[in-house]
Amino acid sequence: MAGGSSDHVVLFPYMSKGHTIPLLQFGRLLLRHGRSRDKPITVTVFTTPKNEPFVSKSLSDTPDANIISLPFPENIPGIPPGVESTDKLPSMSLFVPFTRATKLLQPFFEHSLLNLPRVSFIVSDGFLWWISDSASKFDIPRLAFYGMNCYSGAVSISVRLNELFSQPQPVEPVAVPDFPWIRVRKSDLDPVFTDPSPSGPLFELVMEQIKSTSTSQGVITNTFYELEPVFVDYRQRMGGPKAWCVGPFCLSEPPMKPDNDHTGDxxxxxxxxxxxxxxxxxxxxxxxxxxxxxxxxxxxxxxxxxxxxxxxxxxxxxxxxxxxxxxxxxxxxxxxxxxxxxxxxxxxxxxxxxxxxxxxxxxxxxxxxxxxxxxxxxxxxxxxxxxxxxxxxxxxxxxxxxxxxxxxxxxxxxxxxxxxxxxxxxxxxxxxxxxxxxxxxxxxKSMEEGSGSSWKNLDLLLHELCGCS
Missing domain, CATH: 3.40.50.2000 (Glycogen Phosphorylase B;)
Incomplete structure (x- = not known):
């Protein structure tokens, strides 16, 4: 890979607007950090042809963001032709084959990495589990992004570790052992965390995603410490990749322009x-x-x-x-x-x-x-x-x-x-x-430059992965 004078971050969002939007906002946050330091940051976003217009429009005012479109696989059983995002799926029951199909993007992704300037690190959606293998091949640090808070993760982990629903349970809520003031129903959680013997295509996919995340250098988390300190601390105590609380990403976007005087606009x-x-x-x-x-x-x-x-x-x-x-x-x-x-x-x-x-x-x-x-x-x-x-x-x-x-x-x-x-x-x-x-x-306050908790966390992350301060 060719060299470069700036730190270069690759982002690869999952093909769903709810996953794409926050990762694009995180890209803006990186660029903003780059402008505040001596060494700039450039960002490359990977997407697919039918998702590219949305990505391009979202980043139209960010000249330091590059976009690379990879051909989405065709002839996927059950997936209608031309569908490249989950909001276009006839049913979310097709989530697993759709997500599995993204692995066919891997050779195109790796070929593109060969022609990019040196990549400091990759942030990819946790659903794109195969990217951890690509990052490893190129010796590039990879962080996962799931678009979740720490509360839901902490409660789910506690339920699973304590086998809270190992036996048939009534619909009445029960206390979570590590957070006794929280009471949950079995239906509040994904079966992966409540079924004593989970199996099937969805479970297998989730296990691959979890395994991929466990080998990552961290998890980018769209939250801020002051919002859920008890649950952030719990996640960190449980070990595994560090959860980097560097949000809310929506505050990284520029302030909205004043209303146009012409109401028709x-x-x-x-x-x-x-x-x-x-x-x-x-x-x-x-x-x-x-x-x-x-x-x-x-x-x-x-x-x-x-x-x-x-x-x-x-x-x-x-x-x-x-x-x-x-x-x-x-x-x-x-x-x-x-x-x-x-x-x-x-x-x-x-x-x-x-x-x-x-x-x-x-x-x-x-x-x-x-x-x-x-x-x-x-x-x-x-x-x-x-x-x-x-x-x-x-x-x-x-x-x-x-x-x-x-x-x-x-x-x-x-x-x-x-x-x-x-x-x-x-x-x-x-x-x-x-x-x-x-x-x-x-x-x-968490996003204030130089003093906010999320701003400082991103400083620490960049120092750890890029050696910049």
Missing amino acids: KPAWIRWLDRSLEEGRPVLYVAFGTQAEISDDQFKEIALGLEHSEVNFLWVTRRDMGEVEEGLEERVRGMVVREWVDQREILRHDSVRGFLSHCGWNSALETICAAVPVIAWPMMAEQPLNAKMLVEELKIGVRVETEDGSVKGFVGREELSKKVKELMEGEKGRMAREKVKEYAEMAK
Whole structure:
């Protein structure tokens, strides 16, 4: 590999926007650090052709970021032609074959490494387990990124080590041995952590990812120490690769430009939020990410619950509501958006007073940094633990309860309406709003140049892997 005068970091995000966005934000953070020191940092991002436009647009104002597109494999059994990201999959049941197929990118990735300037280290998504082998071949340090907090990891590890669900358990929550104030249900965790004898394609893939991570030089963690000190310390005590808390990454992006004086240049939903603010109408932002699979019946019930709450809402969904939508916006002064939106811009709008969210970690951090309390409705993966953290640990919101107590259970309109009113109009909402303001300030301080805990952690990481100070 050719030499270079700057430190050079390679980023390889998993092909899912929820994984790609924070790693691109981390790239911005690296570039910002580079500008603050004598030796600059350059960043190369690997992606695939159909993901490249999104990556390019996200980094269009960062000339020190290079993008390399690798050909995504074709003719994958079960995967429709042209699908290169999980949000385009017909069902998340195809997650395993889709993820397995990424290994076919390995020879193209390694060929590209041969022609790059010297690489200081690689940060790749933990789902791309095979990159650890490539890094080893080229003697390049590799760090994994999973886009999770330390709370969910610590609770999952404690449950597994203590075999908390080794025997059939009732649906009632039980105390976590290492954190006795936390009570979890079996359905709150992935079966990998609760099944005494896990097996199958998903388990095999997860084990390969865990093994790959165990050989890495660390794990990049999108959180800040002050948010979850007990759980960060627990993760470090358990040994293994160090968790480097260097977030929130969303604060690495430049401040939003002032609103254009010409209102016609603003997106329609921002103009609607502006009018809501002028008229003194607090708004509930509603979004469940790109991966949530919601049944037709549940979808209708959400609409009816929002209508019954009589709260003004901005609902972002790519789904066609059909007859559900007819007259809905007029009846409740709501707005439905089916386009890709700048979620941070929405959350930071002064009219937005609450967020009905699936509790993906990116959304959780964005709502914390925007000082907006949450109505937690987890639907998959580690989201139930994220919801517990936000509601029970941080006390910055309320949680929607399903009818049968399970994560994937049905939520009735009465329950949803009740929790919406509780957050937007009740005492719990007021207290959550005050609490989240405190964490928003902590987040901002953690990223302050030279003095913030996350800034200092990244300094230490760069010193360890690049020898720079």
